Amino acid sequence: GFKAQFLHTFSSPSSKQLASNRLRTRQQRxxxxxxxxxxxxxxxxKLVDPHMTDASKLDHLYHGLKSSLMKDVLREAPATPAAFLDKARHEENLDRLVTTAAQHTNDNDTQATNYSNNSVYRSPQSAGAIHYQNSSNMYSKGYYANVYSPRPVYNRFHDPSSSRSPPQVPQSSFNAVRYQSRPLRCYLCQKVGHFARDCRSAKNY
Known part of the structure; x- marks a missing residue:
């Protein structure tokens, strides 16, 4: 199978050298x-030395381990490759939990920031809508018509009906008004200011 082919490929001296080079440069991604x-x-x-000691294996394991795990695994000082794996996986799980929690917190902060920014962004629109609504209400109540559209002067002194065409006055009444508005004139002496019955000139006749 694949394992036998893999071991056979690396069994030659050149393959063993390649494995050794690979081991020295292997870094955890x-x-x-x-x-x-x-x-x-x-x-x-195992390819480089089927009888390699645990100490040498640990050296290779430490050499390429991610720096984020290195300190915590070294603190535990595992004595065997199996113990190294156990400690490294434990730290890896803790790192994953911390990263997930931090990401969740950042997402919440981002959502809160976005919500805050959107609220600030929306508030002028809301204020504008309220202003527009109030303006509409004031306009519907005639507020703007009273304040910003001055009425003609005659509306302040005359009945609004005066702005329409004046009522038709009968001709006879109009003549009577016009007659009454004329100054008093005596038809005997043609002087202004008295009637004929009070005319002094007539008494002289």
Whole structure:
């Protein structure tokens, strides 16, 4: 199978040298799980030296371990590759939990910030809508017509009906008004200011 072919490929001296080079340069990738890194290192160690000691294997495991896990695993000082794997996976799980919690907190903060910004952004629109609504209400109540559209002067002194065409006055009444408005004139002496019955000139006749 694949394992036999893999071992056969690396059994020659050149393949063994390649495995040794690979082992010295192998680094755990940022997104690589500990179990994948550990498995690859252990395979390379077996290819380079099937009888490699645990101390040497640990050296290779430490050499390429991610820096975010290195300090905590070193603090535990595992004595075997299996203990190393156990400690490294434990720290990896803790890191994942912390990262997830931090991401969740950041998402909440971002949502709160976005909500706050949207509220600030919407408030002028809301104020404008309220102003427009109030303006509409005032206009519907004739507020603007009273304040900003001055009425003609005659509306202040005359009945509004005066703005329409004046009522038709009968001709006889109009003549009577016009007659009464004339100054008093005596038809005997033609002087103004008295009637004929009071005319002094007539008495002289």
């Amino acid at each position: 940022h997104d690589e799980a500990v179990i994948e890194y550990y498995t690859d290192i252990m395979k390379l160690c």
